Amino acid sequence: MPLLEVESVSKAFGSLKALDKVSFKVEPGEIFGIAGPNGSGKSTLFNVITGIPFGPDSGRIVFDGVEIQRKAGHKIAWLGLARTFQRETSFDKLTVFENVLVSGAYGKPNRSPEEERAGALEALDIVGLPRSRHGRLAEELSVFDRKCLMLATAVAMQPKMLLLDEPASGLTRPEIETSIGLIRRIADLGVTIVLIEHVLTFLMSLSQHLLVLNQGEVLTIGNPKDVIADARVIEAYLGTRKAAV
């Protein structure tokens, strides 16, 4: 059974169809990539799946056997679905450790304080943020460490599935390489990953399946090598600002 099923999901902003009858399935344990030119609806797709900040206008979304398209964001998180955002999001005036603690408490309620602390330390360890940085304010971190912190806050929710929105944006080549290793490490822990990215090499090296969105519609889904060789995909990308190979 797929872990995530998106069936004919649509979302409009006024007359703009940001998502138009989008359907796909993600199997447990896979890394599923999502590409598409600027404004093709990628982040909107994550928004409607997670209910943050809005659900879809129509269509059905089933996560781990439960229909979620009308559920509140926190209830979806409690089912085991976590996400990161395109821009680094953290509580800037809280420390690294406090940020991860808060997120763990939100995503996994009813744990003891000891379990929460252990969960936070484990998440920070998984993303490679050393103890020397746990007491630093989030606002003092480098861009890369802020991305690692955002990842740690999602991992601390102990999700079954993690949605990552452009984890490589703004990173240097060596940082991108480190991020690829980090995402593999999280996947190896049994977390299913859905990954939005403009950097196609990033998607190619990680994804088992690749979906390309164009103007709110699914252009194609398949094996990443076949997908990027597809003439329609090349055409959709040509001339777009952020397309990178």
Ligand SMILES: Nc1ncnc2c1ncn2[C@@H]1O[C@H](COP(=O)(O)OP(=O)(O)OP(=O)(O)O)[C@@H](O)[C@H]1O
């Ligand atoms: N809250 C909103 N209100 C109005 N329009 C929106 C809203 N969110 C997204 N849109 C519009 O919906 C379309 C899809 O946007 P979305 O951010 O999902 O694209 P994207 O593929 O993630 O783009 P990018 O690669 O630039 O991040 C765009 O035309 C965008 O301007």
